Amino acid sequence: MNFLVTGGAGFIGSHVCERLLRDGHAVWAFDDLNPYYSPALKQRNLGEVQAPGGPFTFVRGDVTDRAALDALFGSVRFDQVIHLAARAGVRPSLAEPALYQRVNVEGTVNLLEAARSTGVKKVTIASSSSVYGLNAKVPFSERDPIFSPISPYAASKLACEALGHVYHHLYGLDVAMLRFFTVYGPRQRPDLAIYKFAQLITAGKPIPFYGDGSTARDYTYVTDTLEGILACTRQEVGFEIFNLGESQTVTLSRLVALLEDALGKKAILNHQPLQPGDVALTYADITKAGERLGYQPRVKIEEGILKFVEWFVRDPAR
Numbered sequence: 001m002n003f004l005v006t007g008g009a010g011f012i013g014s015h016v017c018e019r020l021l022r023d024g025h026a027v028w029a030f031d032d033l034n035p036y037y038s039p040a041l042k043q044r045n046l047g048e049v050q051a052p053g054g055p056f057t058f059v060r061g062d063v064t065d066r067a068a069l070d071a072l073f074g075s076v077r078f079d080q081v082i083h084l085a086a087r088a089g090v091r092p093s094l095a096e097p098a099l100y101q102r103v104n105v106e107g108t109v110n111l112l113e114a115a116r117s118t119g120v121k122k123v124t125i126a127s128s129s130s131v132y133g134l135n136a137k138v139p140f141s142e143r144d145p146i147f148s149p150i151s152p153y154a155a156s157k158l159a160c161e162a163l164g165h166v167y168h169h170l171y172g173l174d175v176a177m178l179r180f181f182t183v184y185g186p187r188q189r190p191d192l193a194i195y196k197f198a199q200l201i202t203a204g205k206p207i208p209f210y211g212d213g214s215t216a217r218d219y220t221y222v223t224d225t226l227e228g229i230l231a232c233t234r235q236e237v238g239f240e241i242f243n244l245g246e247s248q249t250v251t252l253s254r255l256v257a258l259l260e261d262a263l264g265k266k267a268i269l270n271h272q273p274l275q276p277g278d279v280a281l282t283y284a285d286i287t288k289a290g291e292r293l294g295y296q297p298r299v300k301i302e303e304g305i306l307k308f309v310e311w312f313v314r315d316p317a318r
Helices: 011-022 039-050 066-075 090-095 097-117 152-171 193-203 222-233 252-263 287-293 301-314
Strands: 002-006 026-031 056-060 080-083 122-128 174-180 206-210 239-244 268-272
Touching (some): 011 026, 011 222, 026 039, 026 066, 039 056, 080 097, 080 222, 090 152, 122 152, 122 222, 152 174, 152 239, 174 222, 193 206, 193 252, 193 301, 206 252, 222 239, 222 287
Parallel strands (some): 002 026, 002 080, 026 056, 080 122, 122 174
8 A cells, every 4th residue: 555654753663664675565655844843853764664565655744744745645546545654742833833733733734734735544643632631530531621731732622632533524535543652662752751851860960850750651652653554554443632641650760760770870860840731640441442553662761761761772873
């Protein structure tokens, strides 16, 4: 099949492209290589995807550029689209809410319109656990009412979910919305906590330690997230939302201890107050993904941190 992966030069996107190629598909990656973090890292990701060979095409472009998307969809008959392109991060969205609205919401509309107008029937879209906001019930279920996002990033992802439903309802697109829970692993973005902490600990510099260390996240190793994405491409779902998490929580204190053990070096803690937009806990109920997708995360945090550190110490880009 012909797959388009938006955000294909990024952390998760490059893994998706690599796996699709290995499974025998033709892949087009669409990415603007924006400077949110170093474009050189994204170029490195593309190099790793391209290295084994295979039918891979990189197209540099921005999802807010409707003409660029129309030109691409007009030149290639795509069977499926995996839409991962977005401005990411809760804290940066507080500083640039309009940018997050434009890229994440307008960009998703452009993508869905291009798919609709060219007869693409299957679209898989990245959402985020951040949409749960101040949800008091744990673990978080796709059935929970979600009316309390607390960051522009979360609000933009919630809008994308609504748009996915609209395009299924009006035009019959098969749309899977995937709520990712703190994905980590090789090629992780350098702004994310695990990579940033590893870098600072290695350099003997203080790490930002928000609150008392009791905040907790459902960390998900990238290969587990990848299996959930691919499972969605193999079946029709109509319109469905799926949590893709590990369904285990790890406190900030525990995460730092695991990194210290894996790196063989103690962290210097720079204690700071909790940040606006951050939630105290994320915790995925993955019952639905298990039943519908056969999703079974396999990499526990202890193993995942060791795998990440093995990659991190070999990474020439750091």
